[in-house]
Amino acid sequence: MCKAQRWSCFWILSFLCLFFSGCGEDSETVKITFIGPLTGGVSAGGLGGRNSADLAISLRNQAPDTKYKYELVSLDDECKPNIGVQVATKAAANKDIVAGVTHYCSAVAMGTVDVYHKFNLPVIVWGAVLPDITYGNDYLEIHRINGTMINQNTVAAEFMRSQNFSKWAVIHDTTDYGKGHFKYFQSALSKSEGTILATFGVNPDQQDFTAELTKIKALNPEVIYFGGLAPTGVRIRAQMDKLGMTQVFQGTSGIVSDAFIDGVGGLAEGVLAFREGAPTEKLPGGKMFMEAYEARNFNEPAEAYGAFAFAATNLIIDVIEQVGPDRMLIRDELNATQGHQSIVGPVTFDDHGQNTIAVITKYVVQDGEWVVWEDSEYASGKRFLK
Amino acid sequence: MSELKTKLVLLLGVALSVVVLYGFLYLEREWEIGVLLVMVPLGVYFLKRANALTYYQHAAREMPRFTWISFALGVVVLIMLLRHEDFALLMLTTVLLYATVSLGLTIQFGFAGVVNFAAIAFFGIGAYSMAILNQHFLHIPDLLIIFFSGAISALLGALLILPILRTRGHYAALITIAFGILFRTFLEVNDVLGGPQGLRVSGLEIFGWDFGNSFPNELGGGSFYVAYAIVALVLLATVYLITRLIEASWLGLNMDSVRLDEVASASFGINGPRWKITAFMLGNCFAGFAGAVYAAMYGFIAPASFNLSDSLLLVSIVLLGGIGNPVAVIPAAFLIVVLPEKFQVIQEYRLLLFGIVVILILRFRPSGLMPRGLRQYFAGRFG
Numbered sequence: 001m002c003k004a005q006r007w008s009c010f011w012i013l014s015f016l017c018l019f020f021s022g023c024g025e026d027s028e029t030v031k032i033t034f035i036g037p038l039t040g041g042v043s044a045g046g047l048g049g050r051n052s053a054d055l056a057i058s059l060r061n062q063a064p065d066t067k068y069k070y071e072l073v074s075l076d077d078e079c080k081p082n083i084g085v086q087v088a089t090k091a092a093a094n095k096d097i098v099a100g101v102t103h104y105c106s107a108v109a110m111g112t113v114d115v116y117h118k119f120n121l122p123v124i125v126w127g128a129v130l131p132d133i134t135y136g137n138d139y140l141e142i143h144r145i146n147g148t149m150i151n152q153n154t155v156a157a158e159f160m161r162s163q164n165f166s167k168w169a170v171i172h173d174t175t176d177y178g179k180g181h182f183k184y185f186q187s188a189l190s191k192s193e194g195t196i197l198a199t200f201g202v203n204p205d206q207q208d209f210t211a212e213l214t215k216i217k218a219l220n221p222e223v224i225y226f227g228g229l230a231p232t233g234v235r236i237r238a239q240m241d242k243l244g245m246t247q248v249f250q251g252t253s254g255i256v257s258d259a260f261i262d263g264v265g266g267l268a269e270g271v272l273a274f275r276e277g278a279p280t281e282k283l284p285g286g287k288m289f290m291e292a293y294e295a296r297n298f299n300e301p302a303e304a305y306g307a308f309a310f311a312a313t314n315l316i317i318d319v320i321e322q323v324g325p326d327r328m329l330i331r332d333e334l335n336a337t338q339g340h341q342s343i344v345g346p347v348t349f350d351d352h353g354q355n356t357i358a359v360i361t362k363y364v365v366q367d368g369e370w371v372v373w374e375d376s377e378y379a380s381g382k383r384f385l386k
Numbered sequence: 387m388s389e390l391k392t393k394l395v396l397l398l399g400v401a402l403s404v405v406v407l408y409g410f411l412y413l414e415r416e417w418e419i420g421v422l423l424v425m426v427p428l429g430v431y432f433l434k435r436a437n438a439l440t441y442y443q444h445a446a447r448e449m450p451r452f453t454w455i456s457f458a459l460g461v462v463v464l465i466m467l468l469r470h471e472d473f474a475l476l477m478l479t480t481v482l483l484y485a486t487v488s489l490g491l492t493i494q495f496g497f498a499g500v501v502n503f504a505a506i507a508f509f510g511i512g513a514y515s516m517a518i519l520n521q522h523f524l525h526i527p528d529l530l531i532i533f534f535s536g537a538i539s540a541l542l543g544a545l546l547i548l549p550i551l552r553t554r555g556h557y558a559a560l561i562t563i564a565f566g567i568l569f570r571t572f573l574e575v576n577d578v579l580g581g582p583q584g585l586r587v588s589g590l591e592i593f594g595w596d597f598g599n600s601f602p603n604e605l606g607g608g609s610f611y612v613a614y615a616i617v618a619l620v621l622l623a624t625v626y627l628i629t630r631l632i633e634a635s636w637l638g639l640n641m642d643s644v645r646l647d648e649v650a651s652a653s654f655g656i657n658g659p660r661w662k663i664t665a666f667m668l669g670n671c672f673a674g675f676a677g678a679v680y681a682a683m684y685g686f687i688a689p690a691s692f693n694l695s696d697s698l699l700l701v702s703i704v705l706l707g708g709i710g711n712p713v714a715v716i717p718a719a720f721l722i723v724v725l726p727e728k729f730q731v732i733q734e735y736r737l738l739l740f741g742i743v744v745i746l747i748l749r750f751r752p753s754g755l756m757p758r759g760l761r762q763y764f765a766g767r768f769g
Contacts, residue, residue: 022510081691094473176582
């Protein structure tokens with residue numbers, strides 16, 4: 001008993017020491033949070049975004065004329081709404097964090113906007129494309145640097161019609177991402193007299209698509225439209241080949257990633273996809289970004305949305321440099337953003353915090369790389385979409 | 387051992403746990419977490435070597451009611467200590483709610499031996515009931531809605547019990563897994579229930595007190611999560627008490643005998659299916675209660691929150707704690723919910739490390755952290 005008492009006293013004392021040591025806080029640095037999926041099926045996009053945001057921070061910290069020292073707090077939302085709300089609360093409740101670059105998955109962003117509003121944390125969404133994230137509420141805290149799926153699908157439908165395709169079969173995942181893409185693609189297509197022969201909603205975890213693809217094969221469309229993320233897209237494209245289907249595979253922004261090409265290998269040739277934003281490498285700052293990213297030797301590529309995370313982080317830092325690390329001031333200053341130059345083109349937020357200058361870029365896979373359509377051998381007539 | 391001395395030992399145990407829990411929830415920085423992660427297992431090891439744990443167990447057995455009441459009060463103290471820490475309170479409340487669901491699973495797995503790999507589906511049914519009822523039936527008081535949510539979960543579970551009763555072992559497990567997947571897919575294609583985008587849920591309002599506001603200043607002020615934490619604590623305490631009473635009574639005895647040998651108990655006139663149904667419905671009812679509070683607190687629910695992996699997480703809470711021991715689910719729920727969160731600093735490697743921790747615990751304590759003891763036929767009231 002005596003021994004037990006001695007031990008308990010020892011441990012209680014040790015814990016007390018810990019608490020008191022935890023009290024001192026240094027306030028020199030300004031913290032910005034990054035939230036995205038760092039684990040799970042779509043982690044490639046999240047890690048690319050995390051690295052890009054990290055790059056933006058470290059480049060700023062190296063610059064001699066910055067007023068504050070910046071620190072990135074990156075959190076993993078696992079692409080699940082409940083975990084997203086948890087980490088969003090964690091970030092928003094932390095008084096040291098003044099702004100956020102948040103979310104790749106639309107479902108997560110939908111759940112967390114209320115949290116940011118409740119705690120008055122200004123955030124810029126860097127990857128989620130569902131229109132309702134900015135347009136479904138009047139929250140002053142929520143901004144988005146990338147375009148929405150409405151713009152993306154309007155351009156997609158017009159472009160595909162101009163290539164003389166007229167019959168589609170659609171496979172979309174049943175998340176808001178896939179369903180939304182299908183909805184806006186359908187409405188855009190109905191304006192330009194294209195027809196959708198069949199539509200299949202699938203679970204993003206589904207492994208075998210033989211049933212859906214066999215039915216599609218019988219209908220013989222010209223194009224298979226896929227609304228979903230890279231892992232599902234890889235499976236569908238690979239299984240199309242098994243069934244000997246040679247239709248054009250048209251994807252959405254979710255498959256514009258190196259993970260998609262790595263997954264399907266040679267079959268990726270001629271796959272089309274559309275993404276918001278000007279092509280990074282063509283903008284003056286974009287080249288610098290790509291080089292700096294290379295120079296840091298990250299383990300993962302920047303992926304399609306890395307540039308957006310980089311631009312959002314930079315925008316936030318610019319605002320903090322101007323108005324100081326105060327959530328309210330940052331929020332108001334962000335809302336007033338007009339024609340801010342960034343590596344994804346000029347940024348102007350409308351009254352819902354949505355970036356209105358949404359350039360859509362068309363991509364095609366050529367020799368194992370995503371190439372801007374206009375630069376590809378497909379556009380110059382050297383190669384043909386089958 | 388004198389009564390006073392027993393009480394002192396029990397209070398010391400509660401105080402120590404509160405300090406450790408406070409440390410885990412409050413501390414954020416890497417080295418602090420690291421130190422805690424090393425110190426706590428070491429502390430437990432030395433306490434065990436010094437026989438302090440057995441000593442505490444004896445004391446707890448002697449005064450069961452004093453033990454659990456002092457623990458509940460300990461958690462109240464913890465909530466008050468953390469009242470300005472929104473995030474820590476959110477985690478604590480999540481732990482309390484997950485522990486509530488796990489108590490339901492304890493009755494199903496541990497007492498009656500009914501497998502259920504769809505716990506998160508029943509949790510989800512509770513959450514969606516809360517969302518829908520709160521939105522469309524404004525005149526129903528929220529406390530009653532929590533109750534209804536549990537009842538709806540139990541009723542929908544009653545449909546599932548029919549095929550489960552007609553199958554055995556792995557097949558019964560497969561049926562529940564199928565139900566879990568069915569539930570999620572149903573939500574995703576059903577636009578009335580918000581579809582894949584999910585639903586917004588308004589906060590609780592109990593006895594005219596709107597939980598969306600911060601905690602009233604007369605009581606010390608603090609985050610609005612304080613109110614949810616207290617509701618979750620009351621819920622857990624109630625459910626715990628019910629579980630304990632069932633375990634101690636002839637109901638628990640019947641369930642135990644059905645689990646151990648259905649044929650033998652049938653030959654003694656015990657109606658196996660009846661006890662399985664009772665346990666299954668009761669467990670799902672608990673899950674529904676917890677789901678309702680969870681939905682109101684998070685303010686947003688979507689099908690993606692109710693995955694098979696979350697069901698497995700709940701099952702792993704029960705396994706990690708020790709099947710059939712109602713007390714064990716509480717520390718296990720704490721570990722399973724808080725550990726991955728605390729590993730955020732190592733980012734993408736955290737789930738890997740978390741998996742290793744769970745495997746290590748199960749390797750060295752195969753029957754869980756706190757295995758269920760032998761039934762005591764002549765113990766204290768709730769022992």
